[in-house]
Amino acid sequence: MTEQELLALGYRKYTGRDIDVFFKKEQCAKSGRCVKGSTEVFDPGRKPWILPDNETSDKVKAVIDTCPSGALMYIVKNKQIFNTFKSDENRFYLETPEGKVIAYVDYVVSGSDVLIINGTFVDPSLRGQGIGQSLIEQVIKLAIDNDKKIVTLCPFAREIMEANEGFRQLIHR
Ligand code: SF4
Numbered sequence: 001m002t003e004q005e006l007l008a009l010g011y012r013k014y015t016g017r018d019i020d021v022f023f024k025k026e027q028c029a030k031s032g033r034c035v036k037g038s039t040e041v042f043d044p045g046r047k048p049w050i051l052p053d054n055e056t057s058d059k060v061k062a063v064i065d066t067c068p069s070g071a072l073m074y075i076v077k078n079k080q081i082f083n084t085f086k087s088d089e090n091r092f093y094l095e096t097p098e099g100k101v102i103a104y105v106d107y108v109v110s111g112s113d114v115l116i117i118n119g120t121f122v123d124p125s126l127r128g129q130g131i132g133q134s135l136i137e138q139v140i141k142l143a144i145d146n147d148k149k150i151v152t153l154c155p156f157a158r159e160i161m162e163a164n165e166g167f168r169q170l171i172h173r
Contacts, residue, residue: 003075003128014048014050016053016060017053018053021064021072024071027071031067037066038055061074085135090106091106092138092139105119105135115150116152116153117152119153120136120154140161149171
C-alpha cells in the first residue's frame with residue numbers, strides 16, 4: 001500500500017530515517033507484540049509512542065510483521081535514491097537521467113559561521129519517501145563539517161530541524 005492509501009484509511013504516520021511506520025489505533029487488537037518486540041521503538045507511555053529510528057529498519061520490519069491485526073504497517077524508503085544526490089555550490093539535488101531537477105534544497109553561506117536554507121522542493125511523485133529530509137540532512141552535514149550554524153527560511157527545513165534534538169542545536173538563534 002502507498003503512504004497516501006494508508007493515510008486515507010486512517011493510519012497515522014511515524015516518520016523514520018530509513019523506514020516510516022503507520023499505525024491505526026482502531027484496528028489494534030492490543031496483543032502487545034509490538035511492545036514486546038521492541039520497547040525502544042514502541043513505548044505506549046511515550047509521545048510519540050513510535051520512534052522508528054530507535055532500531056534498525058530490519059528490526060522494525062520484523063517486529064511489525066508479528067502484528068496480528070494489521071494496525072501497524074511500514075514503508076521502507078528507497079535508499080538508492082538517496083545515494084544519487086548531486087550538488088553544486090548552493091544546492092543539493094536529484095535529477096532524472098534527462099537532467100530534469102525533481103528535488104532540491106537551496107542554501108547560501110552567510111558570513112563566516114552561518115548557512116541559510118532558502119527552500120526545498122520535492123516533485124509530488126516522489127513525496128512520502130523522506131527525500132526532502134535527506135536533502136536537508138546534506139546541508140546539516142555540510143554545516144557540521146564546516147562548524148556552521150543554520151538559519152532556515154524554509155518552513156519544512158525548520159520543522160525537520162526542530163523535530164530532532166541533535167539538529168535543533170545547530171539552529172542559529
Ligand atoms: S502488535 Fe499490533 S495489534 Fe498488537 S498491540 Fe501492537 S499494534 Fe496492536
